Amino acid sequence: MAVSLGPQHPGSGHFRIRLWLDGDFVVRADPDPGYVHRGEEKMAEYRNYIQNIPHLERPAILDSTGMLFPYVEAVDQLMSTKVPPRAAYLRVIMAELNRIISHMYFLGIYGLFGGHTTMIEWANGDRDLFIDLAERIGGARVTFAYLVPGGVRNDMPQGLEGRAFKTFDWFEKRIAEYEKVWLYNPVFEQRTRGVGVLSREDAIRFGATGTVLRASGVKHDIRRAEPYSAYSDFEFEVPVSSAGDSWARGYVAIEEMKQSLRILRQAFEKIPSGPVRVKLGPQPRVPAGEAYFRTEGAHGERAYHIVSDGSPRPYRLKMEDPCFRNMILIRELLRGAHVADVPLVYWGLNYWPVSADR
Amino acid sequence: MSEKIAARFPSSRIEYVRQSRLKFTVAPETLKEAGLFARDELGFDHFATVSGVDYPSKNEIEVVYFVGSVRPGMEDLVIALATRVPRDAPAVQSLVEVWSGAEYHERETFEMLGVRFTGHPDLRRILLPEDWDDIPPLRKDFRSPGR
Numbered sequence: 001m002a003v004s005l006g007p008q009h010p011g012s013g014h015f016r017i018r019l020w021l022d023g024d025f026v027v028r029a030d031p032d033p034g035y036v037h038r039g040e041e042k043m044a045e046y047r048n049y050i051q052n053i054p055h056l057e058r059p060a061i062l063d064s065t066g067m068l069f070p071y072v073e074a075v076d077q078l079m080s081t082k083v084p085p086r087a088a089y090l091r092v093i094m095a096e097l098n099r100i101i102s103h104m105y106f107l108g109i110y111g112l113f114g115g116h117t118t119m120i121e122w123a124n125g126d127r128d129l130f131i132d133l134a135e136r137i138g139g140a141r142v143t144f145a146y147l148v149p150g151g152v153r154n155d156m157p158q159g160l161e162g163r164a165f166k167t168f169d170w171f172e173k174r175i176a177e178y179e180k181v182w183l184y185n186p187v188f189e190q191r192t193r194g195v196g197v198l199s200r201e202d203a204i205r206f207g208a209t210g211t212v213l214r215a216s217g218v219k220h221d222i223r224r225a226e227p228y229s230a231y232s233d234f235e236f237e238v239p240v241s242s243a244g245d246s247w248a249r250g251y252v253a254i255e256e257m258k259q260s261l262r263i264l265r266q267a268f269e270k271i272p273s274g275p276v277r278v279k280l281g282p283q284p285r286v287p288a289g290e291a292y293f294r295t296e297g298a299h300g301e302r303a304y305h306i307v308s309d310g311s312p313r314p315y316r317l318k319m320e321d322p323c324f325r326n327m328i329l330i331r332e333l334l335r336g337a338h339v340a341d342v343p344l345v346y347w348g349l350n351y352w353p354v355s356a357d358r
Numbered sequence: 359m360s361e362k363i364a365a366r367f368p369s370s371r372i373e374y375v376r377q378s379r380l381k382f383t384v385a386p387e388t389l390k391e392a393g394l395f396a397r398d399e400l401g402f403d404h405f406a407t408v409s410g411v412d413y414p415s416k417n418e419i420e421v422v423y424f425v426g427s428v429r430p431g432m433e434d435l436v437i438a439l440a441t442r443v444p445r446d447a448p449a450v451q452s453l454v455e456v457w458s459g460a461e462y463h464e465r466e467t468f469e470m471l472g473v474r475f476t477g478h479p480d481l482r483r484i485l486l487p488e489d490w491d492d493i494p495p496l497r498k499d500f501r502s503p504g505r
Contacts, residue, residue, distance in 0.1 A: 318409035
């Protein structure tokens with residue numbers, strides 16, 4: 001029996017999986033993306049490097065800083081801009097706040113898909129504290145247009161550390177509560193342990209990235225593998241799990257949030273003073289050349305391949321997307337799964353349709 | 359590493375060697391061999407993406423494969439394996455047998471730029487709607503509506 005799962009909005013953006021079922025088992029799965037394809041890469045060719053900022057940050061809207069980070073770093077590299085140290089720290093602060101914001105949405109929906117309504121309500125509520133911090137820095141709740149070529153758009157408000165540290169202390173206690181009520185909940189464990197197992201070899205073979213890659217035992221995080229911006233200034237771990245199942249993908253996300261808090265604390269404590277931006281003007285000309293810059297976003301490795309012909313607009317802007325990379329795992333991991341496992345296996349991959357479609 | 363490549367593929371062209379990045383171009387017929395070499399001899403096992411660039415002024419489309427590595431000591435490196443195909447008959451060997459992760463990326467390059475990947479197990483559109491009847495939209499002669 002062939003069934004269409006979608007293209008409604010299953011918590012994340014319009015997407016369809018064609019499923020072929022035999023009784024309670026999935027015989028074959030075929031991901032069908034493209035429902036929210038807006039032509040980001042084509043649009044980028046019609047706008048200059050500054051005009052590109054607002055639309056490029058929107059695909060993975062819940063990690064908008066993650067969308068822009070490799071973009072601004074690639075442009076800085078092409079223009080040989082020296083980003084001021086304070087700006088680099090602010091980029092990292094925003095990126096880690098966004099990582100938590102994104103992971104909290106992921107964990108909340110993960111709870112919802114497993115029928116755990118407490119997890120989604122708690123996660124959404126606590127997530128708002130981080131959105132609040134990001135709003136105080138960036139001026140908006142979701143899409144900040146905060147990272148710009150040359151630095152960041154503005155400095156953070158004075159005295160923000162007080163509120164920030166209060167939030168981090170509170171959140172650390174909350175993470176312990178999520179673990180108790182959700183991650184180590186016997187029902188959730190039963191539904192996710194041993195479900196949707198991705199072996200280490202397959203994870204590498206298919207080019208998996210992000211929490212999915214690390215939940216299958218591969219300790220690879222671009223912040224560590226190829227440190228960028230100010231990340232070499234901070235001490236943090238890269239959590240992994242050797243289980244490779246849906247449970248492990250939830251576990252790794254929670255552990256990553258603990259590490260993000262570590263980075264944030266260090267960043268707020270050590271942030272140097274100085275300017276936050278190298279002024280470039282409204283239509284900066286980027287010298288002809290090619291750049292491939294990658295960063296670790298909340299969903300995984302994100303990269304921009306930018307080809308410049310010396311004009312104010314990119315000749316070609318290719319967005320390498322972590323969700324698009326992991327999409328093939330939807331096909332692989334749903335094969336042989338129970339129908340009831342489908343939402344948890346799908347969501348555990350942290351797949352964001354709008355990000356994959358661009 | 360560039361010496362190894364130049365020794366193995368004397369007709370290839372090293373485009374650039376810079377911090378953690380190396381790009382080299384081979385002829386389309388040599389693409390799969392170069393891919394296997396990059397994977398097995400050089401250690402690039404972690405597939406990232408395929409990018410395509412349209413150069414109508416040269417009547418060429420460039421197809422670039424970006425591959426990383428999770429091997430210790432190589433985790434910061436990304437190799438860019440490129441080839442150029444003529445715009446009016448853009449066909450290249452599929453590298454799905456080299457890197458399983460390439461499957462959906464080649465489909466995207468196929469629909470966006472019109473490059474045919476011979477030997478691809480399932481070459482069909484992925485993002486564009488089924489009833490798309492215009493030219494591949496990332497080609498330079500496709501004008502975005504309203505622009």
